[in-house]
Amino acid sequence: MKQIKIGMVVFPGFQLLDIAGPRDAFAEVAVLSDGAQQYEMLTVGTTRGSVMSSSGLTVMPDRTIFDQCPDFDTVIVPGGLGIFQVYDDPALSNWLRTYHKQSRRVAAICNGVFALGAAGLIDRRTVTTHWMDVPRLSEMFPRTKIEPDFIYAKDEKIYTTAGVTAGIDLSLVFIEEDFGKGRALEVAKYLVVYLRRAGGQSQFSPLLESLAAPESQSAAIQQHLLDNIDLPHSVASLAERVNMSPRNLTRIFTRDCGVGPMAFLVNARIDAARHYLETTNAPMREIARRCGFESVDSMRRAFHKRLQILPVEYRDRFLSRNSADTA
Secondary structure, eight states: OOOEEEEEEEOTTBOHHHHHHHHHHHHHHHHTTTTOOOEEEEEEESSSSOEEBTTSOEEOOSEETTSOOOOOSEEEEOOOTTHHHHTTOHHHHHHHHHHHHHOSEEEEOGGGHHHHHHTTOOTTOEEOOOGGGHHHHHHHOTTSEEOTTOSEEEETTEEEESSTTHHHHHHHHHHHHHHOHHHHHHHHHHHTOOSSOSSOGGGTSOSOOOOOOTTSTTHHHHHHHHHTTTSOOOHHHHHHHTTOOHHHHHHHHHHHHSSOHHHHHHHHHHHHHHHHHHHBOOOHHHHHHHTTOSSHHHHHHHHHHHHSSOHHHHHHHHOOTTTOBOO
């Protein structure tokens, strides 16, 4: 039975779950294989001595990046607020470049991708990260293609994930690659998680992340749409309201907001619907009406296209049972 060596980098301020989740997932493979150890997992510190996680718990690394390390099959860099103090450390970058050459896989969980970026490993690669870090990653590494809605991304031997718990999703991907879908499904069942999560990160993040600057020409249009989300709108009606041509309105709005006015409106309606789905027991037809969708079917199509899940699935996942009402 093959044994796979995995190196997990730890640095001051790392996210503990980013290494604990994958470590438990990999350990379950042995549990389900009559105790035969399938993965050998070693922690590799960026400093000597114990390393404190962002939650205050400490880890004593098995090795450091300054020591002789095994020939790792897979290297995993976790995320955490501390990444922004170490991601461009030349010693860490050199270590990652070395193991990128000799390892089968190099992975980053959440914002650990910044360390891969500083090492020059994600140029012209498709990656993902936590949705909150997408603008910063895009600015710092403009040659990288970022997929902000992905739970995980694979580009040749580089693997990246969304935030925190997505490290478990990635571990299941590795287990499936190494030991087959059946074993990965067994681990997922044991951990009580999905082998493949429905939908992308957008189901957890606000769709209206960047409103227009208050002084911009588009701010008043956005506010009008948000204040009258239940009413029908078109580019022509909005252009008439601000005395512009539809073409000029679309150009200016896209410049100020990053999306066209109708795309903004759909996102606004989905976010409004998400609020009702999370906090009320209102019928789907009533939510669709309040949010400006022509019908329940049109709301369902918009949800599936944008979030890859249906409204009823969204409610099942996110409805707060303690605060829900029938409004």
